[in-house]
Every structure is written in C-alpha cells, then in structure tokens.
Amino acid sequence: MxxxxxxxxxxxxxxxxxxxxxxxxxxxxxxxxxxxxxxxxxxxxxxxxxxxxxxxxxxxxxxxxxxxxxxxxxxxxxxxxxxxxxxxxxxxxxxxxxxxxxxxxxxxxxxxxxxxxxxxxxxxxxxxxxxxxxxxxxxxxxxxxxxxxEKVLQTQLREAVLRALKSQINPHFLFNSLNSIASLTMTNPEKAHEMVIALSDFMRYSLRKQHNELVTLEEEISHVRLYLQIEKIRFGNKMAFSFETDPECLACKIPTLLLQPLFENAVKYGVYEASETVEIRLRSFRQDDHVLLTVSNTYDPEAVPAKGEGIGLKNVKERLRLVYNSNNLMEIHDKEGRFEVRIFLPCPKTEN
Amino acid sequence: MEKIKVIIVDDEQLARDLLRSYLSRDPRLEIIAECGNGFEGVLAIQEQKPDLVFLDIQMPKITGFEMLELLPDPPVIVFSTAYEEFAIRAFEANAVDYLLKPYPLERVQVAVEKAMKRIQSGTGSKEELEQLTQAHDETTGLLTRIVVKSGSKIRIIPVETIDYLESEDDFVMIYCKEGHFLKQKTMKFFEAHLDPKKFIRIHRSCIVNTTQLAEIQQYGKESWMLLTKQGAKLKISKSGYVALKEFLA
Structure with a gap:
C-alpha cells in the first residue's frame, strides 16, 4: 500500500x-x-x-x-x-x-x-x-x-481563450484580395506579382505565430504594413496610411498579432464605409516603462455601419487583460472625425 | 437583336475591371454603367433601366441588399460577394445567380446564360428576390440602420434615432428625428431585428423606442396610452402593457 x-x-x-x-x-x-x-x-x-x-x-x-x-x-x-x-x-x-x-x-x-x-x-x-x-x-x-x-484548468482555459482571441485571417479579406489578384493578372501582371508576394508573407506570419508568443514591435509593424499594402492595392486612393515610430520602442516585446486587428478595424469602419479617402495612422513612443501605441483613422461621419461595434477591439482588450493581467491598457477616443485606439504596453526600459 | 444592358455595382475598381473584362467578351452584352457604391447604383438602375445588374453585397453607404429594398421593380440581379456568410443555398436554388469571388470566366458565363433566359422569358424576378432578401434577413443580426427612400433621396436612419414604428397596410411607417418614412417590411421583421433591450412592441401595430418614452397614462380598466418625448400618443395593448411593465421593472 x-x-x-x-x-x-x-x-x-x-x-x-x-x-x-x-x-x-x-x-x-x-x-x-x-x-x-x-x-x-x-x-x-x-x-x-x-x-x-x-x-x-x-x-x-x-x-x-x-x-x-x-x-x-x-x-x-x-x-x-x-x-x-x-x-x-x-x-x-x-x-x-x-x-x-x-x-x-x-x-x-x-x-x-x-x-x-x-x-x-x-x-x-x-x-x-x-x-x-x-x-x-x-x-x-x-x-x-x-x-x-482547478488551477490547471484555468490555465488551459486561458490559453484556449487567447487562441480564440488571436486574430484569425478574415475570409472577406482573403477572398477579396484573391479576387483583386485575379483581376490584376489580366490588367497589371507586375502588380499581381507584388500582391501575391505580400499576401503570402502576410499569411505566413499569421499562420506561423504561436498564440502566446511575444514578438518585437518592429516585426508586428512590418506585418501590419503588409496588411495595409494589400488593402491599398484593393482600395487605391480610398485609403492612405502613415507610420510614426520612435526607434526606441522597436525592440519591445509585444503579444503577436496584436496590432493587425486594430488596423483591420480601422479599414472595416473607415475605408469600407467611406467614399472619400480615409487616413490611417500609427504612432508609437515611449512613456516611462510603457510603450504607447496609437492607431487612428478618419471616417465618414455620416456613415452608419451596417454592423454594430466590431468584436475585433473587444478581443484586443480581452487579450491585453489576459496577457498583462490589467484592465486599463486600452483606451478608445472618438472626436472630430477621427477614431483613435490607444494601447499602453508594459515594456521596461531594460529590455532594450 | 438589341443588346442586353448591364450595370456593374462594386466598390472595388479591380473587381469591376475583372467583371468587365469577362462580360465584354460576350457580344450580346453592353455595359452601360459601373458604380462604386450603393447610392450611385440605385440612381443608375432607376435612370438607365438595365436588364441585368451584377451586384456586390458589402459596399460603403448601403449594401447590395439594402439597394434592392429601395427598388420597386428590380432588374435581374446576379450577386457577387467574397464570402458565403448567409444561406447560400437559397441563392443556388434560384434562377438569379450568386458568384463567389474570385470566380472564373466559365462561372460568369453560366450566370449570364441563366440571366439571359430570365430576361427573355420576361418573368420578373421580384418574387425570387424577395426570397433572397428574406433569406438574408434571417441571417442578419440586429439592425443598426434602416435605409429608406424619400422622393428621389436615399436616407439612412440610424436605429437609435427612431421614435417608434407603426404598421400601415403592407408597410411600416418609421417615425424618427428627421420625419417619417415608409418601408416595405413587416412588423414581425422589425420586432425580430431591433434590439429588444431598446425596442418594445406595445401594440400589434406599434413598436416603440423605450429611450423616447415620456409617460404612460391609464385611461380605462385595461387601456393605456404611451406618450413619447416628441409628444406622440400611442395605444398600448394588454400584452404590450405587460411587456412594458416587465421592461421597466
């Protein structure tokens, strides 16, 4: 016994x-x-x-x-x-x-x-x-x-939730992009070539990353850049984007695929709904031992989105809560025709 | 033989290009207009009376489905969209067609043939379109907006600006900040698709936005009236009173 x-x-x-x-x-x-x-x-x-x-x-x-x-x-x-x-x-x-x-x-x-x-x-x-x-x-x-x-179960649950919250490749985005490529192969093969490569890189990054992995802000930004490049080919003059990043933040570690949903949200509620040019902007700079990221977009103030508030932003907030155990890392500001999401990411200076 | 007049409505230039390059290979067709959003689409269809429209669903301003709600006598429609979000089978069963992006030339040719038959037989596609719209309605969640036409203008009413809705024969009259507008839908549809946390059916013929509620007055033993902030007086039925009381509790 x-x-x-x-x-x-x-x-x-x-x-x-x-x-x-x-x-x-x-x-x-x-x-x-x-x-x-x-x-x-x-x-x-x-x-x-x-x-x-x-x-x-x-x-x-x-x-x-x-x-x-x-x-x-x-x-x-x-x-x-x-x-x-x-x-x-x-x-x-x-x-x-x-x-x-x-x-x-x-x-x-x-x-x-x-x-x-x-x-x-x-x-x-x-x-x-x-x-x-x-x-x-x-x-x-x-x-x-x-x-x-119970503790083990809770950890497992948390991981499952994180996985679900991680941005999935949006089928609308994928199939519309493929349609654009189909069109470009006839009218502008070089541009089609460029888009296929951008789309492949984008998908590779999205599929490769583990849900709990941390990546540098630099990696996340170049992924988002790919995303915007692809959407730009689709929407042409209907969208413009600019990046303003403090080089001091680029090495900071952040959860993977955190930024892309913010830009997807900006494209969905800004570009998809507008008939004028929509400007999307990313700014990042250091604030003590945090990095402040702001993603903002202009929008057509008269547009009434066909669908209610996206779950994209809610998911990002929930992810931040789970990863950093803090509830106030995300703020939403909406004034003067500009929608802005601010994210405070804990990133001690010693990490640089 | 007279050519079939076609309009393409899609918000993406590249998508329109592709469709145009497919359709221009068919000598029976003539593309008379290309539109980049739903507003333009409604106007072009009304003014130019095409025989056939290739219609995207997700577009700025108003969706392809909302466009159809505004057309009393729609032409033959072929939908095109990137992703089968809703009852795609309903579309497949119908003579009008449904294209999934990206689609090959052959698939578009099939759609064109189907449409040609429909146009030549002269039977309207209204009934089928209604079925399609209904299939779409069933899969939509809560409404955030309602698109109406007043005169030649298209209006988008955000649901939160609605005071109340009243049934009027086969239509529903929507009373809101900007006036009142007729919409060809049923009360049942609105009851199902307006946020039940804000909208309550207080009578067989009336749904009210509870944020606009000012007062409830009792008239008889089982008769009540609801006063809105705008001063409208609305009858409350017995079951409506129960629902209202439950809501206010």
Missing part, C-alpha cells in the same frame, strides 16, 4: 504516534498509579501500545473504503461501529494473550480482568479518534488536489 501510493505514508506513520504515547502513558500509569512492578508495567504498556498501532492500520482501510460521498450516514456509522467493536475486542484479547505469555506474574491476569471494560472503551476511543483524523486527512488532500486541478 505504502509503496503503491507514497502519499499515504503520512497517515500510517501518524498512526504510530498515538500508540507510542499510549504505551508510555500506560507503562507510567501501571508503575506509578497502580504501583505494579517495572516488569509488568513495561510489558503491559508496550504490548498493548504496539498492538494498538497494528490495529490502527486496519482503521485506515475502513476509512478508505467508506467514503461519506458514497454512503449514507447511517450506513457509515454502522460499518464503523461494527469495525470499532471487532477491532477493540480483537485488540484487547490478542494483546492480553501476548502480554500474559510474556509476563507470567500471577497478579497480572487479575489486573487485566479488572481493567477489561476500560481497555475496550479505550480501543473504541482510539478507533474513532483515528478514523476522524483519517477522514480529515483525506478531505484535506482531495481539497488540495481539487485546487491544483
């Missing part, structure tokens, strides 16, 4: 603590209160104490196979009472037998007869004390395991 399940060693060792104490107490009681000679006191204390420990081991099994989750209280009490009775009597008579065969002093059997009831009562007391202790121990252990399992 102990070898198969080492975690059970503790209660079984603990099981011996009480018998050893009992052995010492019994010996002392016999010697000093009952004034028996040392020989009788020692044999009496040691034999009864040792066998109590041996019978105590049996209690562990009774507890193990009588889980309160599976049995009714009455059943539980009945089986423990039966076990307590059996073990107490067995303990007393087997200990008496062993002790009497070691210690042949004539007054010893008389002493035992006198103490039969109290010894059996002691057996009962010990049984229930230890059973209670074992139950507590099992409860404590399973509770701790439950907590551990």
């Amino acid at each position: 102990e070898q198969r399940n080492p975690s059970n060693r503790f209660p079984l060792l603990a099981n011996w603590v009480i018998p050893i104490i009992l052995a010492i107490l019994q010996t002392s009681y016999d010697r000093f209160i009952e004034i028996l000679p040392w020989g009788i006191s020692t044999v009496d204390g040691m034999v009864f104490g040792f066998l109590l420990g041996a019978f105590g081991l049996a209690i562990w099994f009774v507890v193990r196979y009588n889980s309160p989750d599976e049995k009714s209280f009455v059943m539980l009490f009945a089986s423990h009472f039966a076990a307590a009775t059996t073990l107490s009597f067995a303990w007393f008579y087997s200990a008496s037998f062993v002790a009497k065969s070691i210690q042949s002093a004539p007054e010893y059997p008389l002493f035992l007869d006198k103490n039969t009831t109290s010894r059996i009562m002691l057996g009962f007391f010990f049984y229930f004390l230890l059973a209670a202790f074992f139950y507590l121990y099992i409860y404590y252990k399973s509770n701790r395991e439950k907590l551990k399992r």
